[in-house]
Amino acid sequence: MKRTITHLADGRELIYFDRRDDADRSAIDRRPLGPRPVASELRYDPLTEEWIAMAGHRQTRTFLPPADECPLCPSSETRSSEVPANDYDVVVFENRFPSFSGNFGSYEEAGGLSEVRPGAGRCEVVCFTAEHSSSFSRLSDEQVELVMEAWADRTAELSAIEGVEQVFCFENRGEEIGITLFHPHGQIYAYPYVTPRTKLQLAAARRYAERHQGRNLYADVLDAERKGPRVVAANELWTAFVPAAARWPFEVHLYPHRQVPDLAALSEAERSAFAPLYTSVLRALDGLFDVAMPYISAWHQAPVRQERELGYLHLELFSIRRAPGKLKFLAGSESAMGAFVNDVLPEEAARMLRSQVDH
Template identity: 65%
Template sequence: MILKRTAIRLSDGRELIYFDETPSTDRDGWPDTRQLPPPPPTSQLRYDPLLDEWVAVAAHRQTRTFLPPSDKCPLCPSTPDFASEIPAPDYDVVVFENQFPSFSDRINADEVTELTDLVPVRPGVGRCEVVCFTSDHNSSFGALTPERVRTVVDALADRTRQMSSLPGVAQVFPFENRGIEIGVTLSHPHGQIYAYPMVPPHTQAALRAAQRHAERTGGRNLYADVLEAEQKAQVRVVAANEHWTAYVPAASRWPFEIQLAPNRQVLDIPALTDAERDAFGPIYLDILKRFDALFDRPMPYISAWHQAVTGAGRELGYLHLQLFSIRRAADKLKYLAGSESAMGAFVNDIVPETAAQLLRDAR
């Protein structure tokens, strides 16, 4: 599939990119008619010396859009009665800079540089984008066609490539939140992409484990070895095709969790071949349908692409998609209470092998 890529500027200077499946689509003549204030300055990054982690503080996000009525949805195409974030009257896939970003390149010249001798502060330089999967407000990712999923994957590859090259970006993280139970504030089918100015804690831990494994095994890739072991065991594998394997991790933290990985080591989405991109949609859509079929209702979930970092340790990466839900029963959610929230020590309510069997049986 050859996509037509058209970039424009919204009235406040933010970038918007149309990814059209029909090359003849013309995006001229649809300017942003709103009068928007300038985008906010970037967030602060504050260092936590007790945990050796950076925390972003983005006070402007307190005013972000929260559960608007469907006729005022900022992710729908614009109409004569309402100008949204997307000026055109229809679209296939659209990506644009978030109006309320956690990270951006708009540095505040008056930024403080430290709070105490142990707590330095620096600008949260990076980028945050919104990805609209479809113009249909009432749809979902699981209702997309495999062809549209391929368009989304190509758009994510484009944005990963561009955002990875930005100064100061350490990792690019595409993700989707689905369901009010997860905390979604806009119901239109969409995801986000964060270009982090630091290596996030989860990735730091994964890199440490991967480095130790490489040193013990003469350079073997940890994720590749885990995936191979799961493929041999089969007990936790839920679905597979020529290019991808979907399995429940043996030490799942969430009631229902799947990792979907390419069968060869790939560092990031841009490195996927055409065949791998085509094969992703059918297996991912199958997994999403299984999630919804578990309790015969839409499953709240987080879908997270784990990609290689841009700097040191990049060779240790292995692209994979983590899909998980906080729903543990038809009428019960898993709340992150004392042990998980305060200590980061997870206690799973469902045996991973049981979860895998339930997902295999779900249709």
């Protein structure tokens, strides 16, 4: 793999990940870009003890442009995009409309009981392929491995930034989910705090270890699920299963069989084994109702500086589609109270997905 670092016209970093060592990445971004926005403002909610990012500049981000105006496609002689090269394998660059960044401005007190501080951190875009009309499910195994190399590289690099507490790699797919660009891509958030969901899970893992002679909660969940009826697909190094208490109509968790804290810690064999298993599950989702399923794919990694021994890298994949023409909306109970009601029995969801997995 060849890794090439360059910069866009406004100073944002861009990194090419190529299979070929002779890939030419000398193209320059000549667009007349304006100044970069200042970092968001973090406000503390004393009622939930959570930090909320206020990022007004994101209101102006590009929204569902036509294919010939896609900012993630390679540049051409007649049009410049976010990627100066006329082709690429995988590319990562700093988000033009970040939720977190190192470009600080001035911040005033919000009043009340809310503390205010800069939204320090970093947000990156990961383009999985130069092919605008493709999808992650259609990537070759080799291409998925290159994406994983990029995820691992960025996890290690972002974890080394002062003040970053957690690194989150994810993909949003589908208009129903709220995407703003159709091109196959994901994002990486380097948070200046440990996220609320991770805090809850680590607290549960900590209590479990105290009650069970130091055993790891995630490892025991995986072990139990591998013996049960909700396994969707598996190989020697990974297992994909629907969790017993799934929140979403179709939700699949993918675990490596070896406990590792993050993507950077995966072995070459584990990265290779992930690719065919994951894309088969994605195709199974699409096959359920013969439509491109909207989904969120979220890597859960251990925090950068605390309780890493409790963490266990895994991916959570879920769709809000519950039936043909029907979506799972987060209405009163879920949105107001955080109390989920699932319309699809997890065992039935696993059976339906198994029937669609490539054999």
